[in-house]
Amino acid sequence: MTADLVTVTARAAVLLGVAGARRGEIGMPIGVCRTVGLVATAILVVVTGSGGGPGALWAAAVAMPKWATFDAAHHLVSFTVIAAQGGVNGTLNFNGYANGQLTVTVPVGWQVHVDFVNSGAGALPHSFEVIRNVKPIPPQGIPPAIPRAETDDLVDGIDPNPPNNKGSADFTATSAGRYLWFCGVPTHGLSGMWDNFVVSAAASLPSVTVKK
């Protein structure tokens, strides 16, 4: 399913290259069959190119999450990653996703900016880093697989009190491969606070996949 997504995304990128000079919310298709209805619509629009021009295409593609934006012209992508967004997985989640439910793909060579927020739900500290897709999941934070792809206080985490404390990370997705978004606070990763992060040589634009 992920391979299909990459294919669709790459084809979509050709079309979106027209509109992609605009800066704004990522309007890219979310692939995977088992996702929300709007996504299927977006993919259909992109693949068939029957959206009535770039403006319509952009409008049809807003199924992309609001927490992701990109600038295709400058190869920049930004994510707002909220730790403990609601009670999913006992609050051990990124943007409400855990245990690899989420797959975020960025093209190789792009600059990635992450605004990281600890919502405070569950009153636990959290952190963010990109690690290799390793098994077993590490018990706590390890050196990031991509330089600077980590928030401060990786193991101690960002204080949940007061809620919405922030951190950030800026890095370049230099090497293609499969990685994880990972919380470095001890045992959080073991408990499922990880999602997939793909640096793709095939992708032309970022995309987000949700596995139900």
Next chain:
Amino acid sequence: MGAGDDPKTWLMYGHDYTNDRYSGLDQINTSNVGSLSPKWIFQTRVIASFENTPVVYNGVMYVTTAYNHLFALNARKGSLIWQYDHKLGTTIFCCGPVNRGVAVAYGNVYMATLDAQLVALDAATGKVKWAKQIADPTLGYSETMAPIVYKNIVIVGMSGAEYGIRGFVTAFDAQSGAVVWRWYTIPATGWEGKWSTTTPEGEDLHRDIAAEKAAWNQYSDAWKRGGGSMWQSPAIDPARNLIYMGIGNPSPDLDGGIRPGDNLYTESIVAVHAGSGTLAWYYQEVPHDVWDLDQTSPPLLFNVTVNGQTVPALGIAGKTAWFYILNRNTGQLIKRSEEFNRHQNYFSQPTAAGVRMLPGANGGAEWSPSSYSPQTQMAYVAGLEQPMTYAVHSVPYKAGTLWLGSAFTAIPGEKQYGTFTAIDVNTGKVAWQKKVDQPMMGGSMATAGGLVFTGEGNGLFDAFDAKTGEIIWQFQAGAGVNAAPMAFELDGQEYIAVAAGGNFQLHYPYGDAVIVFGLPKR
């Protein structure tokens, strides 16, 4: 080894079996504490949440840190004698990689570990004599408390009720490590209790008993994942051969809809017969808790005067922000103190949108042990004011996964602070209270010198006049002082020791120091 009543030593986590954290030493007192200064500092190089109270026996200080490192130090000068670094297996824990201390007896040092083992080491060499796996850590079982040795047994509870465990307390043979008895904090039958609509003191819990009873058949096996941690060391009354302990929250913490009933013996103070591990009595502070108001602060024993009669009592500070005083023969309430933190919107049922309540999920009193001075007949309670929003939605149990049943969240912009409160145990009234800038977590110690010591998250280590609450000495330790202090005597000199290493739950600055204070040489 004696029972810990020698004032020169500090033989167990709470000083002795009363758990009262009262040192009979008086060389350091209200008249000279102003000249107290560090005598030595030991840095463990484990920079993480530091909740240990050291134990001193026979001139050796035993210190544990986060991740189960154990240090034996020369108590005179702080030099390392030996070090044990536990090789942790799989560990899943909610509230920091902490350890609170050891027990020392029979030539052994006993430490319970995050990966749910009980390890016995040779006290002289630090070599492992035996290690026993208590429970499966991949399911969320873990150990943070200091074991207690009583007669021939080592008593250890379990943490992990945030993961749907079924809690229990185990007595191990102190020599061999064989299991002598096990008492489940969650009974296989009867955990529905009395379907109480109020607390024992009469506050409305706003339960929908009809709905709970209607759900009973569907969730009749919820006790198998019922929670019931024992976070802290018990008190023991040798005259009655009873072990007293505080039991924590049910699982999942906030979602009561899938665990109908009172959820015995969660949120309870219980007494268990030391010889058999059978229940003597219980007192449930919050039946069917849905606010994570677990009884985490440990019990302490003292006597109170009731109608002119001396009554053997047990005191315990709740997350509920009340100090409970029970008859330790019967478990009946003698008195509940005045509130030591404010109550607002208390016992409102969580909703999907969230409901505000004060105290929040950290209390009141968190795991911080209280102390008691027979001189003042006051208990000293570290507390905190931290309003929280409680939201709930139902999620199914998944082994080894944090299972809160949604979330409690501090409220942006609402003032938080700490309280340090002296409670007259005969009247239940607040004798004095000091407010500090940050929520308090760590605990206290009282001494015969008329002093009570406690620490703050900002690194201050404080000494108060135990009678009046006047602060008469402070030391800036450079990291959060979030551990309960202790006192001991060597070569005729009294010393005060405290761990300064910050706190995971409240994110106070980390460090790695054990600081030992004394008076200038006379």
